[in-house]
Amino acid sequence: MSEPSIVEISDLEVAFKVRTGRRGKRELLRAVNRASLSVGRGETVAVVGESGSGKSTMARAVLRQVALRGGTVRIDGVDVTSMRSREFRALRRKVQMVFQDPYSSLDPAMTVAESIAEPLVVHTNLNRRERHDRVAELLDVVGLSARHLDRYPYEFSGGQRQRLAIARAVALNPEAVLCDEPVSALDMSTQNQIINLLKDLQAQFGVSLLFISHDLAVVRHIAHRVAVMYLGSIVETGPAERVFSRPAHPYTKALLAAVPVPDPEVQQAGRRPSIRGDAFSGTTTAGCPFAGRCPEAMDLCREQTPPDFPVDGGGVGACWLLAEKVA
Numbered sequence: 198m199s200e201p202s203i204v205e206i207s208d209l210e211v212a213f214k215v216r217t218g219r220r221g222k223r224e225l226l227r228a229v230n231r232a233s234l235s236v237g238r239g240e241t242v243a244v245v246g247e248s249g250s251g252k253s254t255m256a257r258a259v260l261r262q263v264a265l266r267g268g269t270v271r272i273d274g275v276d277v278t279s280m281r282s283r284e285f286r287a288l289r290r291k292v293q294m295v296f297q298d299p300y301s302s303l304d305p306a307m308t309v310a311e312s313i314a315e316p317l318v319v320h321t322n323l324n325r326r327e328r329h330d331r332v333a334e335l336l337d338v339v340g341l342s343a344r345h346l347d348r349y350p351y352e353f354s355g356g357q358r359q360r361l362a363i364a365r366a367v368a369l370n371p372e373a374v375l376c377d378e379p380v381s382a383l384d385m386s387t388q389n390q391i392i393n394l395l396k397d398l399q400a401q402f403g404v405s406l407l408f409i410s411h412d413l414a415v416v417r418h419i420a421h422r423v424a425v426m427y428l429g430s431i432v433e434t435g436p437a438e439r440v441f442s443r444p445a446h447p448y449t450k451a452l453l454a455a456v457p458v459p460d461p462e463v464q465q466a467g468r469r470p471s472i473r474g475d476a477f478s479g480t481t482t483a484g485c486p487f488a489g490r491c492p493e494a495m496d497l498c499r500e501q502t503p504p505d506f507p508v509d510g511g512g513v514g515a516c517w518l519l520a521e522k523v524a
């Protein structure tokens with residue numbers, strides 16, 4: 198039997214009670230709506246979509262940082278959804294997280310050595326000397342040097358701080374790293390350096406990456422597969438090459454139209470203008486979430502939620518227009 202995916206999300210639902218309108222009525226906001234996604238070993242899956250589409254919430258659900266309303270999360274084949282905290286702790290080591298703001302994982306009051314060593318103190322039996330050596334080794338892996346050991350995070354540039362956060366995330370040899378907008382706060386050349394570092398780590402250690410970004414241009418350089426999220430729903434998934442060259446869902450087309458694409462073949466593929474119209478409210482349930490802004494919406498789209506249809510070239514798209522191609 199083949200090895201299970203390192204992370205497998207099935208029919209995931211996360212909802213928050215939010216106040217809406219002037220009267221402040223509390224409604225259920227479906228931040229993640231029946232999302233399914235798997236990340237294979239050594240694979241990079243990018244989750245893209247506008248702000249508020251539920252990308253971070255989905256990642257947080259993997260690490261049990263938000264309560265699930267439905268669905269399951271498996272780590273290395275094991276359902277962690279209703280596992281006891283103690284059992285989960287052991288599995289939790291396998292999946293680490295890197296955030297947009299490195300201060301989310303680096304305590305400004307701790308030296309680099311202390312910050313990176315912390316997971317080693319908590320989860321391993323390494324003695325002080327061994328921890329020191331491991332931290333020095335990790336700094337080397339992320340392109341920094343052991344002379345940085347006694348410095349504090351504020352003494353580093355944004356890119357260097359992200360390298361430190363990555364060093365800490367890989368300290369326990371995780372099998373997957375969930376990267377939540379890891380380069381969004383960085384300038385273009387530093388973004389490229391961090392992307393290359395993540396790719397190197399993958400090549401060296403076979404680590405899987407779930408790479409969350411609103412920026413398709415960034416994702417293009419790192420993803421093997423792409424999942425496109427819109428208002429809590431995954432509307433399209435597929436091999437990156439296919440999604441970029443032949444996007445199937447009107448929302449993916451609109452997202453791609455909004456970024457400059459250097460590939461002339463892709464530019465000719467009839468891009469749509471940027472997204473217009475009202476966003477579907479995340480508190481509503483019927484129909485396609487993109488129907489209100491979709492230039493190709495039909496009556497059916499407003500009435501029934503489309504299931505996933507296979508897409509030529511790989512992957513699936515949740516769009517009624519794809520049903521015609523299947524029939």
Ligand SMILES: Nc1ncnc2c1ncn2[C@@H]1O[C@H](COP(=O)(O)OP(=O)(O)OP(=O)(O)O)[C@@H](O)[C@H]1O
Binds near residue numbers: 248249
């Ligand atoms: N703790 C919370 N309480 C209430 N609503 C929340 C909470 N966390 C997230 N949300 C809402 O859930 C939706 C999805 O948010 P999420 O942060 O997952 O989106 P995102 O795609 O990662 O966007 P961003 O890049 O802006 O973080 C948004 O409407 C957000 O306001």
